[in-house]
Amino acid sequence: MTKLLCATDLLPKSEAAIDRAGLLAQRLGAQLSLLHVVSPVSSERNLEQSLQMAIAGLDARARAPLWRFGPPPNVAVRTGSPARLIRETIDEQRPDLLIVGPHRKRGVRDVLEGTLAEKILSTRQCPLLMVRDKADAEYRNMLLALDLAEESGAAVRAAEALVLGPSTQAMVMHVCEPPYQGMMRSAGVASEDVVAYVDDSRREAADQVRNLLKQASTDHARYAVVIGEHHPAASIRRAIELYQPDLVVMGTSGMGRMRRALIGSVANQILDAATCDVLVVPRGSA
Template identity: 35%
Template sequence: MRTIMIATDFSERSDRALRRAALLARATGAQVHLVHVVDDDRPRRIVEHETGDARRLLHDLGHSLRSHDGIGCRTSVVLADPFAGITRAASEAGADLLVIGPHRRNLLRDAFAGTTAERVIRTASCPVLMANGPPVGPWRHLLLTTDLSEASHAALRRFADLKIGAGAARTVLHVFDAPALRLAMAGTLPEDARGAYLADQRAEAMGRLTGFLASAGLSDADPIVRRSGSPPAHEILAAAGEVGADLLVLSSVGKGRLARAILGSVAAQVLASASVDVLVVPPPDRDGS
C-alpha cells in the first residue's frame, strides 16, 4: 500500500479517521494524502473564505503528521460537491485506501442512504474504511465476509494486497441460505426433520467455505457459517460481537441475492449500526462511475 487518502471535514469524527490512517501509514510505510472538499455551489465569497481556512488547517495537520508521526503527507483542497469531490480526488491520487470518519449517529438510520459517506462507499474505486472505533492501536481481530463467489475471492485478495491487520486474528463469515425453511409448508415439518435438514445445510456450507478459503490462501483463518434466518446485516454484526472483531471487512460482491445487497442496503445497515471499524472492498472492476 502506497497511498492512504483521508477525507476530512475537520470535525472530531474526521480526527478519528486521521489517527487510524496514521497508524496504518506507520505500519505499512504508506504516505498520507489529506483532502478537504469545499462545496462550490454557493456564493463565491463564502467559497473563497472557506477554501483559505481549509488550506491553513490542512497545512497544520500535514505538518503535525510529518513532524510528530514521521509520515509523508500531501494535502489538497477540492472545489466540488462533497461526494463527487472525494471520489474524484481518490481516483486521481491513485489511492489504495480511502479513510473516512463515522457518520453522525443522531441521523435517522433510514436517512443514511443519502449521506456523503454512503455515496462514497458505493462508488469509490478503492477500498473505503469507516473509522468507527477508537484508534488506540492495531486491530486485534478481523471479521471478513464472503458469498463464495469469484468476485468475493477477488475482493479478499484485494484486501490481502493492502497488507493491513498483520498479526491480528482472522475469521471469515459465510451467511448461508436454507431454502426449504422458507417454503410455505416449512412450518409443518417435524422438529427433528427441520434440525437434520439445517445441520446438513450448515455442514455443506462449512465445507464450501473451507474449500473457498484454501483456494484463496486463507486456510489460516477461522471459518464460521450462519444461517440467513434474519437480515444479513444482523448476522454480520452478531458474528462480529461473538468473535470480538474490531474490524469488519465487507467483501461479498458477487451476483447472488445476498451479494447484490452487501454493497447496498446491507452495507448501509452495518455502517449505521457498527461500533467498530468497517472496511468495504469494492468489485475489482469498479471504475468509480
C-alpha cells in the same frame, strides 16, 4: 507503491480516520494524501475565509506535533461537491484504499441522494474504510462477513494486503439459510430430519467458505469459520455484539443508489449500524 487517500471533513469525528490512515501508511510504506473539500457558500468572502481556515487546519494536522506517523502526507483542499471531488481525486490518484470518518446522518436526504460512502462505493474504484474507533494500534480482532460471491474473494485479498497485521485475530462469518427448511416444517417432516438437513447445509457451507479462503488467501489456515443462520445483516450485527471486533470486512456488488434506496444492501446496513470500523470492498476494485 501502495497509495492511500484519506478524505476528511476536519471535524472531531474524523480525527480517528486521519490517525488510522497514518498508521496504515507507516506500516505499509504507502504514499498517503489527505483531502478536504470545502462546500460552496453564498459569498466569495465567506468562501475565502473557509478556504484559509481549512488550509491552515489541514496543514497543521499533517505536521508535527499532531502528525506522529513518519513522513508527512500530501495535502489538498478543494472547493465544490465533496462526493464529486473525492471521485475525481480517486480518478487522478488511483488509490488502493479510501479512508473516511463516519458520515453525518441526513435522514430522508440520504435515502434519496445516497450517502457519501454509497456514492463512492457505487463507482467500484477502490475499497472504502470507514473509521469510527480510536486508532492507537493495528487491528487486533477482525471479522470478515463473507458470502460465496466473487466480491468475497476480493475482500479477503484486500484485507490481507491493506489492514490485516501479523498478530490480528481473524474470523470469517458466513450466513447459511437452508432453502427448504420452512417448507419441510410446513410439510410435516420430522423435527430430527429437519435438524439433520440444516446441519448438513451448515457443514457444506463451511466447506465452501474454506475452499474460498484457500483460493483467495495467502494463509487460509489463520481464519476461524463461523456459520450464521438468519438474515445476513441481522446475523452480522449480532456477531459484532458477540465477538466485539475492531474491524468488519465485507464485499459488495456496488449496486446503484436507487436499488439501495428501495431494498438496501447488507454492506450499506452494516456501514450505517456498526459501532466498529468497516472495510467494504466493491466488486472489481481490488
